[in-house]
Amino acid sequence: MTIGLDMMGGDFAPLEAVKGLQLYLSEPGAPANIFLLGDEAILRPLLATHMIPEDRIRVVHAPEVIGMHEHPTKALKEKQQSSIAVGFYLLSQGKIDAFISAGNTGAMLVGAHYSLKTIEGVMRPTISTIIPREDGRTGLLLDVGLNADCKPEHLNQFAVLGSLYARHILGIQQPRVGLINIGEEEGKGNILAQASYPLLKENNRIHFIGNVEGRDVLADKADVMVCEGFTGNIILKLAESFYEMTHRHSIRHEYLDRFNFEHYGGTPVLGINKPVIIGHGISRAPAFKNMLKLAAKMVKSDLFDQMQIAFRN
Amino acid sequence: MTIGLDMMGGDFAPLEAVKGLQLYLSEPGAPANIFLLGDEAILRPLLATHMIPEDRIRVVHAPEVIGMHEHPTKALKEKQQSSIAVGFYLLSQGKIDAFISAGNTGAMLVGAHYSLKTIEGVMRPTISTIIPREDGRTGLLLDVGLNADCKPEHLNQFAVLGSLYARHILGIQQPRVGLINIGEEEGKGNILAQASYPLLKENNRIHFIGNVEGRDVLADKADVMVCEGFTGNIILKLAESFYEMTHRHSIRHEYLDRFNFEHYGGTPVLGINKPVIIGHGISRAPAFKNMLKLAAKMVKSDLFDQMQIAFRN
Structure with missing residues (x-):
């Protein structure tokens, strides 16, 4: 298994990426070899200093960097030697099995959209976040910003994608799905929530338990929580700010400490046919390590097969 | 000045309401006399035990109670002797200057809607909440649940109502207005946010400073934050849960402690022509005291005149 890691992405790259890599490789049984995408002249001395074992990595020279505030589409087009552009090229060609970057989020999403295929039947790929919870377990919230406006059918698909992720990656056998809403009873909420409820209720691919309110997000009520990306993004950033x-x-x-989002690494893009993980710009070594672990878990899992099966019909 | 207080509303009524009343009346210079709405047989002994001064209060017998889970419209119609129905009757007749209840929120909103007049020019009354902030000051967030679906024009009006409230009640001379959004730059967000931005930017009755993200809600970025009631309600309940x-x-x-929402009392309904304050179901004595103080401040202030002037044109 080979994972591509963008060494130039994030506010503390490449140093924290190297440290995260070191942490990952020092864990016993870490299964993946890593392709490091970035400027070789900068990376080589760092890798030597941190005693990264040569047999587990390969440096793929990518001299350009897409800045955090660059226009995603424009930057990807003009900087084809950037670590993000090279990463998606390698992923699309099957040279790596997963790609991770804490760089420009927009460029990661555009790259995923144009370089990879959406799973057949999926209307909209989505990004999710792990939500730390009071009971020590974790929940999944989606969408958290990729789809600011949604239709009920989208939320219904997010529920399926989130349930599969919860089962195959988080290890929750029968994930309880909740609809983010502003009241407990069916019929409450805005037009979208009102229209989504019956779809979720009738969806036999998920275990729908009804509405969850703002106060329930951090509690042990649902394992998978669905909403459009506007509300989801506000929830995520507010929770991070606590x-x-x-x-x-x-x-x-x-x-x-369990509300330190850094522990949870990055957010996977769900609904596309390969593992892509987007890290937070402020990612440090533990986040990079956790993203590598998550990517390896996604590659080894049945998740992608199961997503294809779920949306085939 | 006379304020009507529903003694039967909330999970800890009437005891905590009596204690809150005691706290309020014991403060030097508290300007209001209070009409207490509730079951006289229950209230009298409690008032005696807590040594509430007879000359500052009047018990208005209202033997019925609208439960927290009753259907608002039906309950108000059928229980005309309930504390909420009687409170709105007295307010609409000018017998009291403000009305406070921690009872059934829906019944309070329906009562306000049918018993009172919307300020001319206001399309939708709104409910707001005080948001505690890291810098020790307070911000205002609206709408927090009355209007789950909104148009850009509604958000633009909420900005004006919130700014007037911030100026005349919170004492912020030039309140900075922020649009709750999922990105910093103009053009970001869902369709509603994208369409609301230019309206807010061109509105010369407010001091618009642009978008505020989830991470900014508790920070010192904007004094008045506007959004539709779905997102606002999720933010409020998530922040409370923290x-x-x-x-x-x-x-x-x-x-x-500043994130203990109880300190901030209830939420006023804005856009109607008289002060109505809705308390949290879990209100205890300090919340009741703070709601009484807020109601008195609203009655004494220029807020209602200024709202009428602002929407006249």
Whole structure:
């Protein structure tokens, strides 16, 4: 198994990416070999300093970098030697089995869209986030920003994609699906939520448990929570800001650590035919390590086969 | 000045309402006299126990109670002797200057809608919430659930209502208005946010500063944050749950206390011609006290005159 890692993506690249790689490779039984995409002249000394074993990696020279604020489509077109462009090329050609970057999110999404295929039957690929929870387990929230406006059918598909991810990656056998809403009973909510409820209720590919409110997001109510990407993105960023706020004010408590989103690595793009993981711009070594672990798990799992089967009909 | 207080509304009524009343009346210079709406036989002994001064209150017998889960319209129609129905009757007749209840939210909204007049020019009344902030100040978020689906014109009006409230009640001279969105730049977001941005930008009754993201909600970026009631309600309930979660896990810190929403009392309905404040079902004494203070401040302020002037043209 070979995973491509963008060494130039994120606010603390390439140093934290190298450190994350070191962490990953030092774990016993870590299955993947890694293709490192970036500027060879910058990477080589760093790899030597951190004693990265040569037999587990290969440096693929990609001298250009797409900046965090560049226009995604334009940058991908003009910088074909960038780490992101090279990563998607290798992935589309089957030279790597998964691709990870903490770089320009827009460029990652555009790259995934144009270089890879959407799974047949999927209307809209989606991005999700792991939601830390009070009970110590994790939930999945989707969409978190790729699809700002949605139709009920989209939310219904997100529920299937999220359930498959929860089962095959998070290890939850019968994931409970909740619809993010502003009331508990059926019939509550905005037009989208009202129209989505009956579709979810009748969908026999998922285990729908009804509406979940804002107060339930961090609680143990549903394993997979679906909404359009506008609400999902606001939830994600607000939840992230809680931990950062307590951290800034030196409020330390073991319990709060589970709300450190860095522990959860990046967010996979779901609905496309290969594993692509987008890291947070502020990713540090543990996030890079966790993204490598997640990518390896996705490659080894049945997830992609199961997604294809689910949407075939 | 006379404020009507529903003594039967909320999970801990009437005891916590009586205690809150006691707290309010014991503060020096508290300007309002209070009409207490509820079952006289239940209230009298409680008032005596808590030594509520007879000259500051009047008990208005309202023997019926609208339960927290009753259907609002049906309950209001059938229970005309309920504390909520009587409260709105007194308010509409000018016998009281403001009305407060921590009871059935739906019944409060229906009552406000049918008993009172919407300010001329206001398309949709709205409910807001005070948002505690990292810098120790408070922001205002609206709508938080009354209008689950909105048009850009509604958000534009919420911005004006929120700005007037921030100026005349929160004491912020030039409130900065932010549009809740999923990106910083103009053009980001869902269709509603994209269409609302130019309206807000061109609105010379407000001081618009652009988009605010989920991570900015608790930060010192904007004083008034506008969105449709779906997103707003999710934000409110998620933010409330964060404090409750730290509290449950015995994580105590002075800084976290400002996220105890109870300190902020209830949420006023804006866009109608009289002060109506809806309390949280879990309101305890400090919340009741704060709602009384807020109601008195609203009655004394220029808010209602200024709202009428703002929407006249």
